[in-house]
Amino acid sequence: MSMTSEGTPVTADVMTGVYLPGDSTAVLRELAVPEPGPGQVLIEVGASGICGSDIGYIYHEHKGHRGVDGPAYRGVVAGHEPAGRIVATGPGCRRFGSGDRVIVYHIAGCGLCDNCRRGYFISCGSPERESYGWQRDGGHAHYLLAEESTCVPLPDELSYVDGALIACGFGTAYEGLRRIGVNGDGDLLVVGLGPVGLAAGMIGKGMGARRVVGVEVSPQRREWAGGLGVFDATLAPEPDAEATARLVADALGAAGALTAIDCSGSRAGRSTAIAGAVEWGRVSLVGEGGTLETEVSDALLHKQLTLHASWVTSLPAMAELAVNLARWGLRPEHVVSDRFPLAQADEAYRLAAGASKGKVVLLPSEGPGR
Known part of the structure; x- marks a missing residue:
């Protein structure tokens, strides 16, 4: 059982995650709730968006299912558009703590190359680069283990659904x-x-x-x-x-x-x-x-x-966008046409890959849900 940084237990040892086997289905599997290591945080996922790139490159078994190197999908929990609340922190975390509401930038870069130092983790060329939902477990689960360095503050004026949309599409x-x-x-x-x-x-x-x-x-x-x-x-x-x-x-x-x-x-x-x-x-x-x-x-x-x-955005620009949207009084969630619990992930992906009017978002059946 994981513990928060304030000593409050995370109430589950096992959670549900969504996987994309590449045959135009989304399947549910149980896996252990992870514990954060040095510089990592455990996030209770409030919302996780379904992205068109996941549909084109993974869901329909396109380029994402070829091989195990580079950008290939490695059979992890899907979803690279998560937002939620931190419930546990590992050793060495300095900026975020338990209870903080965050958006997760969907690439964990090496942190040392020029692109990473500019905040463009998306363009990191290091073998250490990993994308949430592609090479490491993503946001289509009740909990997400994330690097603290990839977290962006979610303003109080914005919902978790707002944050999930900022994590990719709105940032792009x-x-x-x-x-x-x-x-x-x-x-x-x-x-x-x-x-x-x-x-x-x-x-x-x-x-x-x-x-x-x-x-x-x-x-x-x-x-x-x-x-x-x-x-x-x-x-x-x-x-x-x-x-x-x-x-x-x-x-x-x-x-x-x-x-x-x-x-x-x-x-x-x-x-x-x-x-x-x-x-x-x-x-x-x-x-x-x-x-x-x-x-x-x-x-x-x-x-x-x-x-x-332009390819996605930088981490500083994503943080800037979140603040600007709150200041402008704009809510990304207004472009969401359909919301589903994790249990209906297969239905959600079929809709997103077909005739959805707007954005399709997954909401965990447990967790913050705001």
């Missing part, structure tokens, strides 16, 4: 929007209104974008996004990017958007983001997968566009 969107300097000087175009696109729209409003327009293929997702009070317009794409860009311009009453972000990860979506940007515009690419194909002269050079590619 924030980094992409920071790179292109979204502010009140211009409008924002968001292409792809899945969970990351919804996050980009909400954060863009918080950062001061004058108007936010979204483009999305799925009628269901367009309807869901349109009801969030974030987007000034949600548009269905035309067969070609230039025609879609004209729709965007009409919706904005301008030549296009000063800033644009592609969250679709598709060739058509990236072309739309580029076509929808005005002269001297700034375009951010955050969607995984696919290809980028564009005419160069008219589409890029003559419009003087700046393109940024």
